Amino acid sequence: AQTVTQSQPEMSVQEAETVTLSCTYDTSESDYYLFWYKQPPSRQMILVIRQEAYKQQNATENRFSVNFQKAAKSFSLKISDSQLGDAAMYFCAYRNNAGGTSYGKLTFGQGTILTVHP
Amino acid sequence: ETGVTQTPRHLVMGMTNKKSLKCEQHLGHNAMYWYKQSAKKPLELMFVYSLEERVENNSVPSRFSPECPNSSHLFLHLHTLQPEDSALYLCASSSMNPGNTIYFGEGSWLTVV
Numbered sequence: 754a755q756t757v758t759q760s761q762p763e764m765s766v767q768e769a770e771t772v773t774l775s776c777t778y779d780t781s782e783s784d785y786y787l788f789w790y791k792q793p794p795s796r797q798m799i800l801v802i803r804q805e806a807y808k809q810q811n812a813t814e815n816r817f818s819v820n821f822q823k824a825a826k827s828f829s830l831k832i833s834d835s836q837l838g839d840a841a842m843y844f845c846a847y848r849n850n851a852g853g854t855s856y857g858k859l860t861f862g863q864g865t866i867l868t869v870h871p
Numbered sequence: 872e873t874g875v876t877q878t879p880r881h882l883v884m885g886m887t888n889k890k891s892l893k894c895e896q897h898l899g900h901n902a903m904y905w906y907k908q909s910a911k912k913p914l915e916l917m918f919v920y921s922l923e924e925r926v927e928n929n930s931v932p933s934r935f936s937p938e939c940p941n942s943s944h945l946f947l948h949l950h951t952l953q954p955e956d957s958a959l960y961l962c963a964s965s966s967m968n969p970g971n972t973i974y975f976g977e978g979s980w981l982t983v984v
Contacts (some may be wrong), residue, residue, distance in 0.1 A: 757913075786970050796959060798975035805970060844914070850970065858904070858927065859973055861914040 755780045757847050759862035766835045767870050773820075774830045774865050776845030785849040787821065787828045788859070793841040801843070804828065832867075840869045874898040877962050877976035884952065885984055892947040892979045894962030900974075901967055903945040905937060908959040908978070920945060921967065952983045 756779045766772035778787070789801040804812045804821050811819050816833045832839055845862040874897045884890050896903065905917040919927035920939040934956075936948040945962055959980055965973040 788972075790975075795977060796980075797977040798961065798963075800972050800974075803972065848970075848973075858916050858919055859914075860916075863913050 755847050755849065755860045757845050757860050757862040759845055759865050761865045763866045765868040765870060768835055768837060770835055771831060771833045772835055772867065774843050776828045776862055778826050778828065778847050780847065780849065782849045785847060788846040789830045790844045790846060791841045792844060835869050837869050837871060840867055842866050875962060875964055875974050875976035877979050879979060880977065881980045883982045883984060886952060889950040891949065892960055894945040894976055896943055896964040898964060898974060900964040901942045902965050903939060904963040905947050906961040906963060908961055954983050957981055957983045
């Protein structure tokens, strides 16, 4: 079974600074997807960024980027120029594509609470 | 607004009540999901429906009963719940391609008293 581990229950960052959230996962599959979701106090899960395992290039979305290390099974999220609106719970998630399954389920990590200080 | 709407947003029910959570998606997706989010636990997948057919049931107690009448609607029927079932229940939807994003609703807060 796949597992996702976020070893940092809480992180904090000063506004305009950079912070990195860690995520490791365990899988025997080679074809899968990784995601970072953000859950603000409203509780809605919002996709931040996604990475296809077969792509070596790290995904970026504006101030958000990932460091994907497939061999190490590591998938960290870097937030640059942090803003107050970035404060939220961040979840790392895994979704496999084994056997051409026509749907995919997400396996989530425990989450990291990010606090942004003005 | 992500195109996935859940009602009610908050629900308080007694252990002998019967209630339902409703989810509607306006994204043209054909897979829908129920997740449970409890305090201090990772999100847990409860049910998956693909093309209105249940394809996964992760050992969820029978007091939770899902229903998917069409590809746009998903229900979670609740009866004789326990206090430990109090949690945030998140509905989500996606297209059939596993690489596509799963979109979540805002969740329904359930308190069992």
